[in-house]
Amino acid sequence: MEKGIVVVGAGGHAKVCIESLRAMGKQVDYCIGEASDCELCVGVPILAGDENLKRLRDEGYEMAFIAIGSNRLRGRLGGLAMDMGYQLTNAIHPSAVVSPSVRLGAGVAVMAGAVINAEASIGALSIVNTGATVDHDCAIGEGVHIAPQCGLAGNVKVGDLSFLGVGTRVIPGIHIGTNVTVGAGAVVISDIDHGRTVVGVPARLIK
Template identity: 40%
Template sequence: MRRLLVLGAGGHGKVVADAASASRKWAVIEFLDDRHPEHGRLEDWKVIARPVDIARVVVADDEVIVGIGDNARRLAIIEELLSRGIKLTVVAHPAAVISPRATLAPGCVVFAGAVINAGTSIGRGCIVNTGAIVDHDCRLDDAVHVAPGSALGGNVRVGRRSWVGIGASVRHGASIGSDTMIGAGAAVVADIGDNVVAVGVPARISTRGDSDRAAE
């Protein structure tokens, strides 16, 4: 009986488990969460242990996914799991359309209505969220989050741990650096560097805070 262990029983983890359940790839889906044992269930799934106890609960056939929305935390946990030889999987909702000519590294999740086109390569632990579009020949580095309803044109590059906010659009060929946040609804029409927040149409670097970057 194949089991999927989802690390993180919050809002994002719930959607990961829901997509995994819809895919029918796993007979059992269980969570690990820091709030165990107080947090014993999420919807109809059990929370069985804390993530630090994974070595105690994982068995040979298990597959693991990290269901934590925060890009930096997710990547750190993924790197730790891989260094310990724990096998990470990819969770894709059956209503996502993923080209057989696209590649997804371990630890990625792709939600309902997302489209990933031919020639695209997606690094470890990326989130392609509900209804997001990643067109042809894009390169997403590790732990990128393409939020719901956002769209990347062809040949877009996105650096490690960056976040393309809900409903944002990125013009074909544009590059976004690492640790950058593209605000909700922005239109990226030129390259954006590392470690900035960019908002608006066209997107401009904002001097505002970045409270959303630590969200779930």
């Protein structure tokens, strides 16, 4: 019997990722999650405890997807899975529009209705969430989360582990540093240094 994908995570984000994988025609066999009252995640059996990731690898499972919302935890678990010998697959919903010139890292999620335009790049383990748009020549780092309905104009750069909240807008050519948090609905019209948190219209630093 062909072995399917092991999804790490069993929460709401995992549900959406599993349905994206299924829409691609991929088989999801197990979720790795925490002990809870739930035994299934949108019909997929949940195995409680990270030790199951190694056990399934020993049983011959090769493909994994990290379905965790936290950027740092997603990165850590992605590294753990790769160290065990897993390959990280991508979850690209068929309704997403992804230019053929886009460069995608491993373990990337692109949700329903998202658009990624010409010669953009999306780093490993990043999320382009529902209905978000990433325009031409954008460079999105590793472990980034572009939340639902964000709009990034052309030539925007976003550093590793940054989070852009729901409905963020970014004008062309902006550079956003690593580990930045942009609050929901913010409009970014100037560069943001590493490690900063900004909110508002226009986006301003929280001191």
